[in-house]
Amino acid sequence: MAAGHSVDPARWQAMFDQVMARIACRFGRVEPRAAARTYLLGLLSGVERKNCWQLAEQAGLARPGPMQRLLRYARWDAEAVRDDVRAYAAERLGTDGGVLIVDETGFLKKGRSSAGVQRQYTGTAGRIENAQIGVFLALATSRGRALIDRRLYLPEHSWSNDPERRDTAGIPETVHFATKPRLAQEMIEAALDAGITVPWVTGDEAYGQDPQLRAAFEARGIGYVLAVACSMRVRINHGRTLVRADTVASRLPAVAWQQHSAGNGAKGPRFYDWAWIHTGTSSSHRRLLSRRNRSTGELAFYLCWSPTEVPLSELVRVAGVRWSIEECFQAAKGQVGLDHYQVRHWTSRHRHITLAMLALAFLTALAADAAPDRPASTHHLALSRDPITLTVPEIRHLLAAVFNSPAVTAARLLHWSNWRRRHQATARRSHYRRRTTSEPTG
Incomplete structure (x- = not known):
């Protein structure tokens, strides 16, 4: 789908159907399975805020009830879907020379009822805010990067040791206080046990000091x-x-x-x-x-x-x-609504996060498949006049048009995609040349 490639809506639809078939066994009934499909399509759409109300409106539903039931009451296994996300990302991105990256990100919230929320430092705001902190694991390879696991950090005194507050927020009895490095260890060992064979792990100071x-x-x-x-x-x-x-x-x-x-x-x-x-x-x-x-x-x-x-x-x-996980957070929040949820319950939050991770993995897989086999050297990038390769935001933009505007032709989509990416390539060449000429030589 870069220059010379065609936009193939039928192929995209088939790949999406394969993803849905992969997770179908995690849903006991057809209704939540259909709701999950609608929810994922909403996350991939261009709707501004990807919460239950707006996803329901995007899908043409009369009320948000089906979306809310999917997150809160429907019977399905979000942990198993998370395992499917991890396996799917490894299959589509490969693992040769891969790196597992651990980092945290904040989810700013109001009130005190959302599971795990309290006033705490978050790099998302760069200061102490009322927020939830999620610890995430990403897989990065030469073909792309995707989030493959998640844990909600549960503050020790304000949450872990407050049975009434835990019960109201639906926190399972099996979940106890764990430091962020312990959460990171759990996710990385789970990935290794699942057969994700990579040679490296990286993370910031919060994990390096442990x-x-x-x-x-x-x-x-x-x-x-x-x-x-x-x-x-x-x-x-x-x-x-x-x-x-x-x-x-x-x-x-x-x-x-x-x-x-x-x-x-x-x-x-x-x-x-x-x-x-x-x-x-x-x-x-x-x-x-x-x-x-x-x-x-x-x-x-x-x-x-x-x-x-x-x-x-x-x-x-x-x-x-290591900085690849920051790109994952940016794409997950900006493209598939990782932080758009308006739910307080433990189960609802984890289900939304898991489906957003699946949507991001799907976009990343499409971008990896579309990437042409051409040199990635700095010299080539500085001189090339080809359009930049398809990015996750560009893929999501095209998907929204394909799924929601079937009257738009593939040729028209490709024309505007190439136009945008050629202009981005021009800007990149300018940046690279400026960086090269201004770089200190001493």
Whole structure:
């Protein structure tokens, strides 16, 4: 569906039907199965707010009752559908060289009745707000990235130890307080147990600082590149010296720093200076990875471990992939309404989140299938006059037209898609060239 490809509504419909057939056994009756199909089509549509009321209106229903029943009372297994999402994403994106990424995102809420809500810091707002915090797991490969698991963080004192509040919000008795690193460990081990065979895990400082989480990854034989604070103490000199990460970086000679790109961003390659040093014993594959901004000198640090020796460029690649989950959050919230739910109950929230993850995985699979086999080098991207490849937002826009405006021809859809993506390619070339000419050389 890039230049030279055709928009094939029949094929898209067939692929959507395959997704529905995959999860059909999770619904005991035909009514919730049909409602789930309608709900997913609504999430893929262009409706502004993807809550039960507007999804019902989009579907031509007289009232939101069927959508509300699907989330709250209908009998179906959201955890099993979550497993289907994970398996579907792995099949369509592959796992070779893949990375599992863990991170959290906030869902701003009013009141105090929504499961897990309280005033707490959320990076979504950049401050303390009344919010729910969801911990998510994403799979990122060369073909794309998708959210594959989710956990709702349940604050210990205001929720975990309040039976009446738990009961009102429908929180299962089996759910107890767990730190965010513990939730991350649960999701990653579940993915590995399900056969998601990837060599790497990455995450931010909230997860990198947890020694038990790092030990769990090592026990499973999966490498990690986890961000840590500058105050993290590491052992150098064959384990004899304990020193802060920023102190290690300050003592490195100039020749220790190498320029590498952490991957292509929206405005071009993300070049930084990188250095690494052995930590622990000389026989271990443990490293402290340091990143230095070439313009500001700002430093960032990562603790790394791998079961076998790997080059610096591989650790840099994994560190750069971590930002993919932010793109997942942006796409999930902006395209399929991940945060549009207006429900308070534990079951309703998890069902909406699961269906939104499935909608995102479907869009990602379509985008992966549409991506042409052509070089992805920075030089090619800077010079190419081809339209950019189909993105998740573009796919969702086209799907909405196909499913809701059948009178629009495939040729017309392709014409406007190519027009938009050619203009985006022009803007990208400009960004890349500006980045290349302004990049410090020292």
